Amino acid sequence: MSAEKTIPATLIPGDGIGPEITESVTEILAAVGAPFDWDNQLAGMAAVDATGNPLPPQTIASIHRTGLALKGPLTTPVGGGFKSINVTLRQEFGLFANLRPTHTIVPGGRFDKIDLVLVRENLEGYYAAMESYIPVGDDPHGIATGAGYNSRAECNRIVRFAFEYAVKNNRKKVTLVHKANILKLLTGLFLEEGRKVAKEYEGRVECNERIVDACAMQLVIDPWQFDVIVTTNLFGDILSDLTAGLVGGLGLAPGANIGEKAAVFEAVHGSAPDIAGKNVANPLALLMAANMMLKHVGRADLATRIESAIQSVITEGTVRTRDLGGTAGTRELTAALKQKL
Ligand code: NAD
Known part of the structure; x- marks a missing residue:
């Protein structure tokens, strides 16, 4: 032994x-x-x-x-x-x-030679699950509400993690995925911190941005354009099942x-x-x-x-x-x- x-x-x-x-x-x-x-x-x-x-x-x-x-x-x-x-x-x-x-191991599928990494924020966003009901008439569950939150500190930490991962694993590009056009504060803060962190890595790791719905389409049309994706909790949950689907489920x-x-x-x-x-x-x-x-x-x-x-x-x-x-x-x-x- x-x-x-x-x-x-x-x-x-x-x-x-x-x-x-x-x-x-x-x-x-x-x-x-x-x-x-x-x-x-x-x-x-x-x-x-x-x-x-x-x-x-x-x-x-x-x-x-x-x-x-x-x-x-x-x-x-x-x-x-x-x-x-x-x-x-x-x-x-x-x-x-x-x-x-996500990388292709089953050869000859619809999506060959895929090699990308998704980094998902794991603690905040809508997973904070602050949910409640508001009664409407005699229905106590007439309206369901849910609130999420993102902190500046956590947004910074997760994007930094993605860039550090890129540096250590010889990856060239990080894509910030958000919905700051609609959830202007909740995911706008993520984008704001993301851009700040990206500046620190300029010249070493490329950075671009995608709105989550467009990102979903791009992942199906041309997944090879992606290298490292970093995003907030719920978007990461959904997109990572999509990327799993690209390479065999x-x-x-x-x-x-x-x-x-x-x-x-x-x-x-x-x-x-x-x-x-x-x-x-x-x-x-x-x-x-x-x-x-x-x-x-x-x-x-x-x-x-x-x-x-x-x-x-x-x-x-x-x-x-x-x-x-x-x-x-x-x-x-x-x-x-x-x-x-
Ligand atoms: P699931 O991932 O368990 O199953 C979805 C489909 O994929 C099913 O048809 C299943 O047979 C198939 N599948 C999943 N893993 C497979 C494998 N290793 N080999 C072959 N086929 C596989 O999702 P679900 O049915 O939505 O969830 C079932 C339970 O798992 C729920 O209670 C859910 O909350 C829980 N869940 C747990 C985790 C986790 O522990 N990390 C993640 C997702 C869902």
Whole structure:
């Protein structure tokens, strides 16, 4: 056994397809010799069933201790019920930046050779979820209202994060995405800070601007024009599903939530209750999130080995999950990936 130092990390299998894709990913990480020493914890419906609490204090304490987590998707009740645990985690650990890279791994699709990164502000905007009802006549829910906020400090921090990411990862351009023509204050402040930060990087990183609706169209017509996109919370949420769609869907979209003291890595997709427990879920999005985690802890060497295995299995094309047009199960794909490491 090597004397290599282990890195404590929290593992949250999550709900729905979470446990099966987490099992696949930890198996592959073990096979490649990843240094993570997992602390298994519960969150979401799995935690409600076991403890009555969707985010038990032990889970929070574990992430405070490790500062690092790999998280399967969590089911959030729609309408009523408890607040999204994902949102709570972001707030608890100040995970201000959501990083969502998109690159083509399935060759020959409608959109080939896509390579862009979306940086989403993760704490503010409409996700502050300050919602209420105003009664109209005898309908207590006659009007629903929702308010959001963006702070100058957070707008500055997220745009700076995007530019720093561009510098470190040899990216050439950052696009500020906003809706300052309509939400003149809420997203105008983001644009104002964005322009300020962009000036500091002049000559090193190019900067341009897009209004969010035009950006959505441009992403479909000519996604190759984009390099790094930075935007506010809700726009980032929507556009990142769009970018996932460009390269083969949610089964291939990883994400990282990054703060000053902790980072949580996850797939962009949800718990997919429709296919849970059927051995058909695609584990690649969570595996790519684990790759981001390896890079985060300075083990890009291992991430590269896993990336090559993914690329070669997908390119050969015989072992693909159903969402990518194949017939392979989660376990079959896991075995094929391990063979390529
Ligand atoms: P979803 O992403 O779970 O599923 C959307 C569609 O994509 C479904 O048809 C599903 O089968 C498919 N899909 C998703 N992941 C897949 C994978 N790995 N392999 C193959 N197919 C896959 O979105 P939803 O149905 O809107 O949400 C289900 C639950 O997940 C909700 O409770 C939602 O709140 C939650 N959710 C959690 C997260 C998270 O934890 N980060 C993110 C999004 C949604």
